[in-house]
Amino acid sequence: MSRLRTVLITAAIALPLGAFAKDAMLKGHPNLQKARAALNEADRFITASQKANEHVWGDEGGHGKRAKEAIATAKQELDLAAEWVNSHEK
Numbered sequence: 001m002s003r004l005r006t007v008l009i010t011a012a013i014a015l016p017l018g019a020f021a022k023d024a025m026l027k028g029h030p031n032l033q034k035a036r037a038a039l040n041e042a043d044r045f046i047t048a049s050q051k052a053n054e055h056v057w058g059d060e061g062g063h064g065k066r067a068k069e070a071i072a073t074a075k076q077e078l079d080l081a082a083e084w085v086n087s088h089e090k
Helices: 002-026 030-052 060-087
Strands: none
Touching: 002 030, 002 060, 030 060
């Protein structure tokens, strides 16, 4: 059980640090920061829609899930864009 506890504690520490690192990577890139915020908001709205329509539509035909996957991909691309710009600044 102590091994599981160690994994959970590590995850609890690493996840917020990872989110902070991504925010730091976008620092100085206001348009990328706004894009990240918009993607986060879209993700929240999709989750709210899925919860609100659960009793009527079930899983929304899988479209909500695919939309959230597309948002996750877009976030990864934003990170890569910021990383590229940061490594090519003069």
